[in-house]
Amino acid sequence: MPRPIEALVHTAALAANLARARAAAPDARVWAVVKANAYGHGIERAFAGLHGADGFALLDLAEAAALRALGWRGPVLLLEGCFEPRDLEACSRLNLWHVVHCAEQIDWLGRHKTQQPHRVFLKMNSGMNRLGFTPAAFRAAWARLNALPQVDEISLMTHFSDADGERGVAHQVAAFDAATRDLPGERCLSNSAAVLRHGLANDWVRAGILCYGSAPDFPAHDIHHWGLQSTLTLRSRLIAVQQLQPGDTVGYGSSYTASAPQRVGIVACGYADGYPRHCGTGTPVLVQGVRCSTVGRVSMDMLAVDLTPVPEAGMGSEVTLWGRGPDGTLLPIDEVARAAGTIGYELMCALAPRVPVSVTE
Numbered sequence: 001m002p003r004p005i006e007a008l009v010h011t012a013a014l015a016a017n018l019a020r021a022r023a024a025a026p027d028a029r030v031w032a033v034v035k036a037n038a039y040g041h042g043i044e045r046a047f048a049g050l051h052g053a054d055g056f057a058l059l060d061l062a063e064a065a066a067l068r069a070l071g072w073r074g075p076v077l078l079l080e081g082c083f084e085p086r087d088l089e090a091c092s093r094l095n096l097w098h099v100v101h102c103a104e105q106i107d108w109l110g111r112h113k114t115q116q117p118h119r120v121f122l123k124m125n126s127g128m129n130r131l132g133f134t135p136a137a138f139r140a141a142w143a144r145l146n147a148l149p150q151v152d153e154i155s156l157m158t159h160f161s162d163a164d165g166e167r168g169v170a171h172q173v174a175a176f177d178a179a180t181r182d183l184p185g186e187r188c189l190s191n192s193a194a195v196l197r198h199g200l201a202n203d204w205v206r207a208g209i210l211c212y213g214s215a216p217d218f219p220a221h222d223i224h225h226w227g228l229q230s231t232l233t234l235r236s237r238l239i240a241v242q243q244l245q246p247g248d249t250v251g252y253g254s255s256y257t258a259s260a261p262q263r264v265g266i267v268a269c270g271y272a273d274g275y276p277r278h279c280g281t282g283t284p285v286l287v288q289g290v291r292c293s294t295v296g297r298v299s300m301d302m303l304a305v306d307l308t309p310v311p312e313a314g315m316g317s318e319v320t321l322w323g324r325g326p327d328g329t330l331l332p333i334d335e336v337a338r339a340a341g342t343i344g345y346e347l348m349c350a351l352a353p354r355v356p357v358s359v360t361e
């Protein structure tokens with residue numbers, strides 16, 4: 001028997017979450033963001049649930065090629081654009097749209113030989129200071145692009161630093177609007193948090209995390225609040241049970257000490273599976289669908305769970321690390337992420353290659 005850990009991707013939940021994005025942005029076209037191997041779900045598996053999107057946004061040429069190989073003929077957008085001039089050949093060949101965020105990328109386009117002019121998304125740095133032209137430099141960049149025979153339609157884009165938090169998006173929207181007021185072209189501004197929290201939708205929205213059933217602004221709001229469904233389950237089984245006496249400790253560093261007699265289950269899941277090591281005693285976990293807590297440190301291949309809430313559990317009992325448990329129970333990935341001091345995004349992306357993944361409804 002293989003080690004009992006496995007991950008499940010729920011394609012119907014992906015589709016339902018995409019529908020949620022459409023409902024929140026009814027007049028916009030929706031990019032399903034599938035970078036980072038579809039936030040750890042796998043491009044092909046994610047495609048099975050998200051093929052109703054208007055386009056797919058990602059970073060890697062290999063992922064773009066994978067989408068084309070799956071038969072997707074619609075828009076594909078490279079969110080960081082090209083990394084070197086020859087990437088433009090792949091863009092021409094695979095008919096990819098690409099972000100242009102710096103002067104070098106315009107230089108490369110100017111020297112590129114192509115039959116078909118490219119659709120580009122010109123990116124403004126409206127305050128995040130990661131990628132893009134400053135508002136002051138934006139118009140000149142647009143004019144340079146517009147003069148190139150290699151360039152077809154130019155769309156305008158920016159990215160928010162605080163759509164999920166206190167500061168919000170208004171200051172960046174104002175900077176963007178002021179610098180683009182009389183420029184033609186479709187607009188693409190919002191990520192998941194901007195769509196859900198601010199109801200902001202232009203011609204295109206970029207829906208990432210919401211597709212994958214994690215709330216962009218957890219713990220302020222959870223997936224239930226946003227009407228999202230869990231798309232990724234990580235589950236395993238108990239492979240041993242220990243009966244502790246007061247004073248007994250669990251795991252490396254003896255970081256947990258029993259204060260009373262206690263049953264502890266050992267789960268075949270550790271940080272080498274992508275479970276976060278930085279979550280201490282008390283991280284939520286479901287055993288046979290009953291909410292329990294981890295005890296002690298997470299090790300490479302195992303972690304320990306207090307079985308007090310579920311005395312009937314034993315060898316082989318089903319354990320849900322996050323996602324859907326038996327009988328309609330649910331443990332949102334965001335709760336586990338929070339216990340580990342991180343966000344759902346990171347847990348999804350960290351799912352380890354050694355975990356077998358299957359697709360279910």
Ligand SMILES: *Cc1c(COP(=O)(O)O)cnc(C)c1O
Binds near residue numbers: 033079190191210
């Ligand atoms: C990742 C990314 C997104 C998606 O963000 P979510 O918070 O996952 O919705 C949108 N736009 C850009 C430029 C990105 O890099």
